[in-house]
Amino acid sequence: MRNLIRFFIRFHFFFLFLILEFISIYLISQNNSYQSASLMNSANRLSGNFYAALANGKEYLNLKEENERLAKENATLHQRMKEAYAIIPLQTIKVKDTLFRQEYSFATGKVINNTTNKRSNYFTLNIGKNQGVTEGMGVFCNMGVVGVVKNVSANFSSCWSFLHKDIMFNCKLKRDGTYGPLKWEGDDYRFAYMYDVPTHARILTNDSVVTSSLSGLFPEGIPVGTIEEYKRRAGESTYTLKIKLSTDFKKLNHVYVLNSILKAERDSLENESQKEIK
């Protein structure tokens, strides 16, 4: 026994190292999917308020561009208003629609911290649980898809940017609906790759790519990007498309958080049928 204690005292430095390293590896293993909440994140009080103060200062630097962007968006919204349309002088029948129900609701938030230069990028929003945000919601802006909410505190939420090593969701070509998974490969923040596109699909460069309803994260038809180039790698039976992302991740400011009202029902049903197959 005494020898054992002496052994521990002699190698106390090494054992301390092992203990600390085990704690960190345990922390890493807790943090590998967006369903599980992590202990330390930029949504807590210290870092959340720090980033909020930093964003307040930074906002003055790009007020002009932001104003232009919002003015443009206002213009498109005005076009959709009732005043912008003339009544067509034809007999039309109006039906109060009972076939459709609301599937998504939206909350607006501001990005207070964002990076693009890491292999796995995160951003922080200034809205949280009090504003109705929960884990796993999709985030997009008027340019296109942005990311997924990962952690939520009372007034902040920290999210995975689409520029993250573990994010992947289904997209489709707008023209004919061919779909495949989209993934960022970590090289350039402006481009991502879409895999497993069958060779019989007709692919044209500059065709637009939008989200598909298969992903469950986003509604159908949110813009993702345009096809930059496509090629068939040696030995593969499918095309790989290089997509130019429509979202400029350097200019994120106001974003929409998407609450899918029917997501819980859909997920539980899908999980159940997965279990039955097994």
Place this chain on the structure above:
Amino acid sequence: MFSLIVNNIFRFVFFSILQVSIVQYMDFGAFCIPLIYLISILMLPFETPAVVVILICFVQGLIIDTFYDQQGLHTASCVFLGFIRPYVLKLISPREGYDTLMKPTSSQMGIAWFITYAGSLIFFHHLLYFYLEIFRLNELFSTFLRVTASSIATLFLIYIIHFLFYRNEKGLS
């Protein structure tokens, strides 16, 4: 002694804030990610006990992780840096050993010594950090490129900062 502790705490806080508020957003391309907060660990005096160093590394890693949203990654690699620091110091020690009043700066130990010391520690830290971050084998070479480029950038920035702050410390102060 007291001013030494205050100095080190100040350096710790200052470079942590610098890292998360400015250096984090500096864009040198996707392969070059400098982590300059390591300077507060590198500049700890020689006579600091190894156990204290490794605990400081642990706290430093936790703080940076909180701001980077990468729970545990910086902690793991910083703890590893704290573990190998005494062995690296022993390996490259001058013939007569370290004087208790000396500091690990290039003006006191020489440029070659400083580059070896900081460079090797930074390289091992980045090696662990980037491979733990990606944690898969199919990006083996691009990750190694990232490790090398980022190590060089970190070393370069740390050397410049160190040159600005410690240039005047000739002799034993």
